[in-house]
Amino acid sequence: MNTTSVSDARALRSAAENFDALRGKLPIPGDPLRGPDSVTVAKQISELGKRITALGDEILFRTASPDLDDHTARVVMGFTVAVEPAGEVASALGSVAHQLSFLERTEHLRDQPDAMDAREAATLVIGDALGLADASLRDASYSLYAAAAAASPPSRQLRAARSRSTTAAPIPVAAPSNVPPAATASSRTARGR
Numbered sequence: 494m495n496t497t498s499v500s501d502a503r504a505l506r507s508a509a510e511n512f513d514a515l516r517g518k519l520p521i522p523g524d525p526l527r528g529p530d531s532v533t534v535a536k537q538i539s540e541l542g543k544r545i546t547a548l549g550d551e552i553l554f555r556t557a558s559p560d561l562d563d564h565t566a567r568v569v570m571g572f573t574v575a576v577e578p579a580g581e582v583a584s585a586l587g588s589v590a591h592q593l594s595f596l597e598r599t600e601h602l603r604d605q606p607d608a609m610d611a612r613e614a615a616t617l618v619i620g621d622a623l624g625l626a627d628a629s630l631r632d633a634s635y636s637l638y639a640a641a642a643a644a645s646p647p648s649r650q651l652r653a654a655r656s657r658s659t660t661a662a663p664i665p666v667a668a669p670s671n672v673p674p675a676a677t678a679s680s681r682t683a684r685g686r
Contacts, residue, residue, distance in 0.1 A: 571640025
């Protein structure tokens with residue numbers, strides 16, 4: 494594979510910045526300058542689709558390599574963790590687009606009592622969905638930033654300090670499981686019935 498720790502960290506950071514940029518463009522309910530409208534939301538969905546495709550491409554590029562090492566597997570995990578919140582954003586923006594379409598179709602009924610209630614409910618759904626989209630975009634970008642930090646090579650100062658150290662800090666080892674293998678197998682069988 495032709496990636497390095499630096500290029501992997503840069504790719505993860507770039508993906509995080511792209512999700513941050515999307516978050517900065519989200520419509521804001523009640524804001525006359527940035528209120529939700531169908532065109533803005535459609536553009537957001539299109540841009541999000543490109544970002545999800547880019548995540549998939551990064552994952553595919555790395556997993557298709559025949560020499561998948563531990564570092565690359567961690568980088569792949571960094572990209573894959575962002576896919577779930579990105580999917581939540583897509584769902585939320587789809588809900589916003591649906592409700593905006595409803596509001597546009599019922600504009601001529603806005604003064605009728607039944608339509609007023611339904612239109613008010615649609616407005617509440619839009620606000621909730623945009624809040625979810627914002628939180629999910631934040632989750633996606635934060636996870637990518639964290640993965641970028643983990644993929645970054647240690648600084649020169651840290652490497653120099655480690656080389657001068659007379660004692661190296663031990664690498665933590667996972668504690669062994671206290672559950673005997675036979676108990677684990679039988680509990681799986683019992684749950685499956």
